[in-house]
Amino acid sequence: MAARLATPASPKNHKVKAPQPGQPMYGCEHLQRLFNQDQATTNTSIQHYKAILHTIFAKSPLIAQTAKTVDGQPVTELTPTYLCLQCPSTLTEDDRTKHGTKKSHRFYVDSRCGTLYCQMCDDIVYDPTFEELRLKKLGTGSFASRKRKIEELFEATDPVRENPTFLSANTMAASCKAGGLRGIYNAGATCYQNVVLQSFLHNPILRNFYLSDGHSSSNCDVSHCLSCAMDDMFQDFYAAEATNGYTAANILSGFWISDKKAFENLVTTKEQDAHEFFQFLAEELHERNGDGKRPESGTDHTCTCIIHQTYYGKLLSTTTCQNCSAVTNQKQSFLDLSLPLENLSQKKGKNRPARPNGTLTLQECLDEEYIKSDKCEYRCTNCNSMQQARRQTSILKLPNVLSIQLKRFEYKQGRNERAVKIDTPVQFPLELNMLPYTNTARTRDVSAEYELARSCTYDLLCVVVHVGEIDTGHYVSYCRVGDQWFVFNDHKVEVAQISDVLNSRPYLLFYVVRSLS
Amino acid sequence: MVRPVAWEESIAPSSQTPTSHSSTTIIHHAATMSSSDTDGTGKAGVIVAPDDASPMDKLSHAVLDDLLYNIVHDLLIKVHRDEKMARANTAAIKVEKLAMNATDGATADPNPDVVVDTDAAVYKDGQVTLKGNPLKTTKEILCPRCHLPRLLYPTDGKGARKPDPGVIYCKKHPYIQKPGYDIYGQTWVAPGPGRGKKKKDQKFDPNDPSSPAPDTGSAKDRPPNVLSFPSATCSKCKRCILVTRLNNHMGSCIGNSGRTASRAAAQKISNGSNGGSQNNDNTPPGSQKGTPLPGSRAASPRKRDADEFDEDAEDSDLPGNPKKKTKLKTGSGANTLTKKVILKAKVPPSMAATLGKKDKPKASSMLNVEQKVDDDDNKDSTVQVAPKKPTPVPKSASPSKKIKLGPPKPPLPSPGSLKKTKRERDLESESSGTLSSPPPR
Numbered sequence: 020m021a022a023r024l025a026t027p028a029s030p031k032n033h034k035v036k037a038p039q040p041g042q043p044m045y046g047c048e049h050l051q052r053l054f055n056q057d058q059a060t061t062n063t064s065i066q067h068y069k070a071i072l073h074t075i076f077a078k079s080p081l082i083a084q085t086a087k088t089v090d091g092q093p094v095t096e097l098t099p100t101y102l103c104l105q106c107p108s109t110l111t112e113d114d115r116t117k118h119g120t121k122k123s124h125r126f127y128v129d130s131r132c133g134t135l136y137c138q139m140c141d142d143i144v145y146d147p148t149f150e151e152l153r154l155k156k157l158g159t160g161s162f163a164s165r166k167r168k169i170e171e172l173f174e175a176t177d178p179v180r181e182n183p184t185f186l187s188a189n190t191m192a193a194s195c196k197a198g199g200l201r202g203i204y205n206a207g208a209t210c211y212q213n214v215v216l217q218s219f220l221h222n223p224i225l226r227n228f229y230l231s232d233g234h235s236s237s238n239c240d241v242s243h244c245l246s247c248a249m250d251d252m253f254q255d256f257y258a259a260e261a262t263n264g265y266t267a268a269n270i271l272s273g274f275w276i277s278d279k280k281a282f283e284n285l286v287t288t289k290e291q292d293a294h295e296f297f298q299f300l301a302e303e304l305h306e307r308n309g310d311g312k313r314p315e316s317g318t319d320h321t322c323t324c325i326i327h328q329t330y331y332g333k334l335l336s337t338t339t340c341q342n343c344s345a346v347t348n349q350k351q352s353f354l355d356l357s358l359p360l361e362n363l364s365q366k367k368g369k370n371r372p373a374r375p376n377g378t379l380t381l382q383e384c385l386d387e388e389y390i391k392s393d394k395c396e397y398r399c400t401n402c403n404s405m406q407q408a409r410r411q412t413s414i415l416k417l418p419n420v421l422s423i424q425l426k427r428f429e430y431k432q433g434r435n436e437r438a439v440k441i442d443t444p445v446q447f448p449l450e451l452n453m454l455p456y457t458n459t460a461r462t463r464d465v466s467a468e469y470e471l472a473r474s475c476t477y478d479l480l481c482v483v484v485h486v487g488e489i490d491t492g493h494y495v496s497y498c499r500v501g502d503q504w505f506v507f508n509d510h511k512v513e514v515a516q517i518s519d520v521l522n523s524r525p526y527l528l529f530y531v532v533r534s535l536s
Numbered sequence: 537m538v539r540p541v542a543w544e545e546s547i548a549p550s551s552q553t554p555t556s557h558s559s560t561t562i563i564h565h566a567a568t569m570s571s572s573d574t575d576g577t578g579k580a581g582v583i584v585a586p587d588d589a590s591p592m593d594k595l596s597h598a599v600l601d602d603l604l605y606n607i608v609h610d611l612l613i614k615v616h617r618d619e620k621m622a623r624a625n626t627a628a629i630k631v632e633k634l635a636m637n638a639t640d641g642a643t644a645d646p647n648p649d650v651v652v653d654t655d656a657a658v659y660k661d662g663q664v665t666l667k668g669n670p671l672k673t674t675k676e677i678l679c680p681r682c683h684l685p686r687l688l689y690p691t692d693g694k695g696a697r698k699p700d701p702g703v704i705y706c707k708k709h710p711y712i713q714k715p716g717y718d719i720y721g722q723t724w725v726a727p728g729p730g731r732g733k734k735k736k737d738q739k740f741d742p743n744d745p746s747s748p749a750p751d752t753g754s755a756k757d758r759p760p761n762v763l764s765f766p767s768a769t770c771s772k773c774k775r776c777i778l779v780t781r782l783n784n785h786m787g788s789c790i791g792n793s794g795r796t797a798s799r800a801a802a803q804k805i806s807n808g809s810n811g812g813s814q815n816n817d818n819t820p821p822g823s824q825k826g827t828p829l830p831g832s833r834a835a836s837p838r839k840r841d842a843d844e845f846d847e848d849a850e851d852s853d854l855p856g857n858p859k860k861k862t863k864l865k866t867g868s869g870a871n872t873l874t875k876k877v878i879l880k881a882k883v884p885p886s887m888a889a890t891l892g893k894k895d896k897p898k899a900s901s902m903l904n905v906e907q908k909v910d911d912d913d914n915k916d917s918t919v920q921v922a923p924k925k926p927t928p929v930p931k932s933a934s935p936s937k938k939i940k941l942g943p944p945k946p947p948l949p950s951p952g953s954l955k956k957t958k959r960e961r962d963l964e965s966e967s968s969g970t971l972s973s974p975p976p977r
Contacts, residue, residue, distance in 0.1 A: 038663050041629045041680050042624070042628050043665060047669070051665050097599065097603065097606065098602050098609070129613075134613060140669055144620075198708065204765060204779040205780065206768075206781070206782035206783040206786075263766070264766075266768045272771040272772065272786055275787065276790055511724075513719060514713050
């Protein structure tokens with residue numbers, strides 16, 4: 020038993036989660052009995068559960084999937100095994116009952132997801148104490164609350180956090196109807212704005228920021244501030260009962276009034292590129308909330324503003340001179356990853372047997388950019404001359420929300436040079452592991468680091484799709500709210516199936532890091 | 537040592553894979569899934585390797601089997617967790633409510649000395665503990681926030697059931713899945729005649745009873761779930777603008793410092809540059825007054841500009857400003873006319889709506905969108921302009937427009953050829969107008 024205890028000598032008494040209103044105290048009557056026996060039992064149960072979770076989520080799956088049969092023979096299964104909470108045995112489903120009868124051990128942990136099975140209920144039970152531990156482990160890889168970090172982020176802006184009565188006295192609970200699911204009216208060729216705004220609205224970090232008064236429009240005296248307009252929009256989406264479309268008049272006017280550079284080519288009332296609008300909006304919001312410095316692409320610019328915390332990551336380019344092997348490193352921050360499709364779809368046709376109609380996968384595109392190296396000319400300071408060099412880019416710091424642009428356009432050479440849309444389907448996953456593209460993965464072997472892989476796992480949040488031709492068409496977006504997907508077509512919101520989402524031809528993809536949600 | 541994967545796996549666990557579709561039965565299976573009893577829950581049609589299959593065949597069958605089992609397992613756990621926790625919380629809410637009623641209503645928190653006992657839970661010492669499995673003891677789900685029962689089925693569309701009229705439900709309803717409607721069961725004023733065309737449509741009604749109801753525009757006759765497009769206030773001029781024209785309006789009102797810009801833009805367009813993306817056209821407005829007008833292509837943007845002018849005219853409402861009026865005449869009056877004729881002449885009456893819809897956005901300076909409704913609204917608004925104009929010049933234009941628009945023209949080319957010409961026109965416009973503009977990537 021002691022073999023599994025992570026901290027056997029720990030004097031700390033583990034506590035059962037305090038009762039919450041509207042929630043039972045324990046997962047079932049039997050767990051209630053277990054927790055009410057004595058402090059020692061509670062301690063060992065919780066410690067044991069933590070150790071089991073660690074085995075399941077942070078070690079090779081081979082360990083948890085290998086059970087010992089009654090006659091002592093190890094068996095590895097693909098299907099879930101059951102780890103006894105009260106002793107270090109791992110059991111197959113069939114042997115679980117026998118073990119229970121023999122040893123009177125009644126609680127087992129499912130090796131696939133770490134949920135607790137109670138033999139007396141003959142059901143999986145969700146105990147508040149255990150579930151909290153499980154979700155923390157699953158999310159952040161540790162039992163220490165990482166959530167606090169995010170809370171700290173907002174602490175400065177939220178002075179009433181400590182005093183719950185202040186909150187209840189001064190606020191009104193939003194209606195249950197207000198779920199943030201509303202369309203945005205097309206104000207005349209503004210669907211490129213709508214899709215980006217929807218991706219902001221369903222971004223959990225931005226939502227928390229604005230709903231916790233991160234930028235309060237009542238305290239801001241910048242006229243036609245875009246961040247205030249965002250604030251108003253978030254309030255309207257998440258606090259009002261309205262179900263009709265939203266009129267983004269303030270955003271639109273803020274956008275027209277803005278004197279930013281990005282504004283100039285967006286000025287006309289014609290169709291625009293959603294990606295450019297995303298960049299514009301991100302920079303504008305950074306300016307309103309951040310350190311006031313303009314984020315210049317290509318620089319290693321860091322800022323603590325909400326936009327940087329959400330979207331910005333860092334790339335590391337390593338250039339190796341082919342002559343003297345001198346290495347130059349360059350860091351740069353990025354708002355999004357732009358993945359070219361044109362070369363890849365051509366290359367693909369030559370080399371490998373392609374999938375039907377030249378389908379690519381997102382991982383192939385990422386491989387091309389962030390694993391493979393390319394040749395370039397560069398001026399080597401060591402040789403003091405122009406030299407051939409190998410350049411390799413990898414991700415130094417992953418952002419919380421990873422935005423990916425698939426460059427669905429190319430310039431056709433010829434008499435009348437013009438842009439052409441690349442309609443190649445790109446398969447993209449609901450769950451994306453970014454570990455292979457990080458600098459960490461380049462410098463050491465990470466195949467056994469399950470915790471690390473988990474922290475680099477992203478879940479698909481939003482897909483922006485462009486339909487139509489290169490210079491005219493329509494944008495729609497898919498966003499996930501909880502586990503449900505919705506398709507946003509200007510003012511119209513409909514339920515979407517996952518297959519609809521995955522069969523779409525993405526232009527922009529937004530992934531949110533799992534350890535947040 | 538460790539034996540190869542899955543040899544021990546009999547077919548038994550997978551055969552429990554539920555095939556039923558109702559969520560409650562799935563949950564029931566989830567509840568029993570982890571137990572080892574295999575009694576007759578529906579088989580999911582697992583293909584068993586024949587007895588004489590090679591070991592490799594049997595292995596791959598077994599592996600596939602296990603993988604499917606895992607997928608179903610994960611899905612079930614998710615649904616099971618949501619449902620069971622919702623019901624456990626419901627049981628807790630109910631018993632807390634009873635405890636609250638048992639104490640005097642003075643305090644917000646129930647008295648911890650009260651002991652309340654229901655079939656599903658016990659309230660004692662200020663704690664709620666469960667009795668039995670909430671999946672069995674609790675049938676409904678209460679919203680954890682408003683404590684009202686949740687509606688469990690959508691009220692319309694796929695899987696709809698009639699809600700109990702005697703129950704007040706939580707306002708969060710299951711989302712509706714019904715073609716043509718959004719998740720709240722809403723729809724927007726149908727494409728077709730709007731308020732601007734009302735007169736014309738009434739004229740047509742006897743001939744064409746199948747045409748959509750002419751009065752979709754008036755709010756009174758609409759069912760409550762049919763919404764119309766709202767208006768919004770321009771933050772600069774404080775005028776109320778229909779949302780579908782807001783961007784256009786702001787472009788001219790705020791965009792390049794107001795009116796002069798819109799005028800300049802209009803000139804640019806009438807110069808044939810159409811897209812309006814070239815901002816380097818510095819020709820002074822005056823010098824362009826007499827410029828001959830190009831063909832029908834540019835008509836639509838000009839029409840929209842005419843709208844702007846119209847607003848300007850309303851705004852100033854002065855007898856003066858002859859410049860404006862001349863422009864109106866040349867710009868909107870004559871030209872829209874030619875355009876309308878071209879468009880409608882080719883269109884069989886039944887197709888008029890669809891074509892107008894599709895053609896419009898492309899013709900109108902790359903107004904993107906295949907958005908039916910608001911294009912249509914655009915159309916309405918442009919048409920509406922005519923009768924509203926107080927000035928003599930447009931007045932003379934509008935009746936003639938009506939006449940031209942009125943009767944559906946007999947020549948009916950095949951839809952194919954129609955589309956072709958349309959496409960050709962689009963291509964033309966794309967090459968002419970957008971070279972300098974950034975492509976939507």
